[in-house]
Amino acid sequence: MTFSNLVHAVIDGVLTGSVYALMATGLTLIFGVMDIINVAQGVFVILGSYLSYALSVHFGIDPFVGLLITMPTMFLVGIVVERAFIARLKGPEKTAMSILVTYAVSLVIEGALNMIFSTNPVQINNASYVNSSVHLFGMWLPFIYIYGFILASVLLGSLYFLLYRTRFGASVRASLADQTAAALVGIDVKKVSTICFGIGIAVTAAGGMIYGTTNAFNASSSYDLISRLLTIIVLGGMGSLAGALVAGVSMIILEDIVAVAWSPVWSNITFFILLVIVLSFRPQGLFGKQSARVA
Amino acid sequence: MLTKARIVWIGLFALLALFPLVVTTPTWTSIIMFALMYMAITTSWNMFSGYSGYVALGAACFFGTGAYTAALLAKHWNVPASGDLFWLIPLGGILAMAVALPIGLIALRVRRHTFVVITIAIFFVFQLSAINASFTGGTSGLQLPFLPWGFQDFNVPFYYLAFAMVVVATLLSAWVRQTRFGLQLMAIRDDEDRALGLGVRVWAVKLSGFVMSAFIIGCAGALYAIYQGQIYPQFVFNPLFDISVALMAFLGGFGTLAGPLLGAFVLETLQLWLTENYSSGSLYLIIFGALFLLVIIFMPQGVVVYVKDRVTKREDRERSMIADNEAQIAGAAQ
Numbered sequence: 368m369t370f371s372n373l374v375h376a377v378i379d380g381v382l383t384g385s386v387y388a389l390m391a392t393g394l395t396l397i398f399g400v401m402d403i404i405n406v407a408q409g410v411f412v413i414l415g416s417y418l419s420y421a422l423s424v425h426f427g428i429d430p431f432v433g434l435l436i437t438m439p440t441m442f443l444v445g446i447v448v449e450r451a452f453i454a455r456l457k458g459p460e461k462t463a464m465s466i467l468v469t470y471a472v473s474l475v476i477e478g479a480l481n482m483i484f485s486t487n488p489v490q491i492n493n494a495s496y497v498n499s500s501v502h503l504f505g506m507w508l509p510f511i512y513i514y515g516f517i518l519a520s521v522l523l524g525s526l527y528f529l530l531y532r533t534r535f536g537a538s539v540r541a542s543l544a545d546q547t548a549a550a551l552v553g554i555d556v557k558k559v560s561t562i563c564f565g566i567g568i569a570v571t572a573a574g575g576m577i578y579g580t581t582n583a584f585n586a587s588s589s590y591d592l593i594s595r596l597l598t599i600i601v602l603g604g605m606g607s608l609a610g611a612l613v614a615g616v617s618m619i620i621l622e623d624i625v626a627v628a629w630s631p632v633w634s635n636i637t638f639f640i641l642l643v644i645v646l647s648f649r650p651q652g653l654f655g656k657q658s659a660r661v662a
Numbered sequence: 663m664l665t666k667a668r669i670v671w672i673g674l675f676a677l678l679a680l681f682p683l684v685v686t687t688p689t690w691t692s693i694i695m696f697a698l699m700y701m702a703i704t705t706s707w708n709m710f711s712g713y714s715g716y717v718a719l720g721a722a723c724f725f726g727t728g729a730y731t732a733a734l735l736a737k738h739w740n741v742p743a744s745g746d747l748f749w750l751i752p753l754g755g756i757l758a759m760a761v762a763l764p765i766g767l768i769a770l771r772v773r774r775h776t777f778v779v780i781t782i783a784i785f786f787v788f789q790l791s792a793i794n795a796s797f798t799g800g801t802s803g804l805q806l807p808f809l810p811w812g813f814q815d816f817n818v819p820f821y822y823l824a825f826a827m828v829v830v831a832t833l834l835s836a837w838v839r840q841t842r843f844g845l846q847l848m849a850i851r852d853d854e855d856r857a858l859g860l861g862v863r864v865w866a867v868k869l870s871g872f873v874m875s876a877f878i879i880g881c882a883g884a885l886y887a888i889y890q891g892q893i894y895p896q897f898v899f900n901p902l903f904d905i906s907v908a909l910m911a912f913l914g915g916f917g918t919l920a921g922p923l924l925g926a927f928v929l930e931t932l933q934l935w936l937t938e939n940y941s942s943g944s945l946y947l948i949i950f951g952a953l954f955l956l957v958i959i960f961m962p963q964g965v966v967v968y969v970k971d972r973v974t975k976r977e978d979r980e981r982s983m984i985a986d987n988e989a990q991i992a993g994a995a996q
């Protein structure tokens with residue numbers, strides 16, 4: 368491995384990692400506020416990819432402009448799923464049940480996508496910036512990676528602004544810290560939960576668009592995505608926004624380094640082994656609070 | 663002692679035992695054989711996850727280990743293509759337990775929510791290793807000696823082995839419920855901190871429950887490998903397998919004795935029947951998902967608990983109606 372290879376891996380990792388961080392933030396936000404593990408996040412990302420794909424291929428709408436349609440659509444999908452299924456979960460098995468319910472939702476979506484788009488992998492590649500590159504830092508970077516990084520940063524920035532600088536954000540953070548106490552001071556935790564679920568799903572439209580332009584995908588790509596996203600949020604500490612960000616970027620960097628230094632075949636597995644090692648020493652994850660919530 | 667419930671249990675098991683004598687179509691004996699296999703697996707899974715509330719989504723780790731044990735041992739020991747292959751089944755179970763011990767040591771360090779996710783992560787370590795390591799044959803998988811039996815009766819020995827697994831798993835699961843160990847597991851499910859405070863050695867109880875539940879799942883993996891004669895990493899380490907087992911248990915009744923048996927029987931038969939007749943995997947995914955969502959909405963505790971509640975409520979209503987009538991009669995008499 369040469370030094371320039373390493374630099375390349377790190378830069379690539381930061382660019383791709385930011386997109387994973389965005390998708391993982393949606394997931395960890397949902398868990399933090401609602402105690403819901405949304406395993407449908409992976410299939411929602413793919414649904415977002417297919418929406419962008421359909422708009423771009425059939426209507427000639429630029430994928431980035433298309434986000435103005437796909438993000439609100441995914442937000443609504445999130446609200447409907449939350450109201451129809453998630454809000455019904457109660458009691459001590461709530462979190463465990465949420466995994467199965469969202470899994471069932473993801474099976475239905477996966478089956479529908481397979482029927483509509485077939486299982487042949489596709490890629491969103493009819494925009495000019497997808498196949499052209501720019502020479503930066505002594506290497507060729509595809510424009511789409513840079514645009515994706517900018518998009519993810521802008522969305523993460525707005526999400527942080529929403530959470531840390533607005534009244535709604537204050538109620539979300541209060542619900543993150545303690546749902547009962549938040550309800551006691553007059554926060555409508557139910558409404559906050561529904562909106563958070565919507566936001567958590569809306570970001571997958573953007574993540575899915577970038578994923579779909581940088582990878583060939585079909586509905587079963589969602590398994591690969593969800594396993595990474597879950598690993599990221601557990602490693603970062605479930606419910607921790609900063610954790611999702613740091614773990615998202617560092618995991619993808621690590622994966623890229625292993626891919627150059629050793630073999631792409633084993634890079635996936637490093638991801639999971641790192642998780643197992645970290646959790647053996649810090650069961651609450653990197654940024655998780657120790658027994659913040661008793662199971 | 664023969665209670666009413668026991669007679670029903672014995673009757674249902676007798677029906678299953680007689681099935682291949684009555685229906686000899688290989689398609690159907692194969693479908694019910696797979697249903698039995700899943701009944702054994704789900705019951706065994708439920709013995710740890712259902713009783714303790716720790717939902718493990720890594721049952722495929724044990725299943726795959728069992729399958730690879732059978733395939734690798736058959737290859738290295740040159741087991742002939744005969745009934746001798748069946749001796750590999752318990753070895754598959756034992757190896758699965760050996761694998762469950764380190765997994766449990768790592769995964770059980772954390773509480774429920776994170777536990778679920780870690781079992782998923784460990785599952786992917788297994789799947790990726792099986793795909794990439796050299797001794798597993800990679801994506802082309804491994805072959806086992808093909809049994810030279812006639813086509814018509816080919817399924818029958820497998821059917822009865824799977825049936826035996828269901829019987830063992832059910833008896834074990836029923837027995838555990840009544841032991842001190844089972845009560846401790848269920849105490850952990852209700853309130854782990856309280857159980858700890860009351861002197862339950864939660865760590866040891868959880869770990870032994872987890873390892874114990876791996877045995878039958880490993881045996882089933884070995885049976886599957888011998889039946890198929892060829893295994894592929896993407897089929898024996900399948901994420902859908904993990905979730906199916908959990909769905910079957912939840913559908914029937916998580917943590918109950920009859921629930922996992924019922925859920926596995928219904929779902930596996932339905933799945934194989936749909937594949938047989940419509941050969942559309944996508945349609946199955948939609949039906950499977952939608953069915954599960956309906957159950958969650960209308961019977962959140964599973965079919966068995968739902969039916970039991972309905973029966974109890976009806977009995978209560980009848981009892982109170984009789985009491986009302988008697989009170990009225992008594993009132994009229996006065």
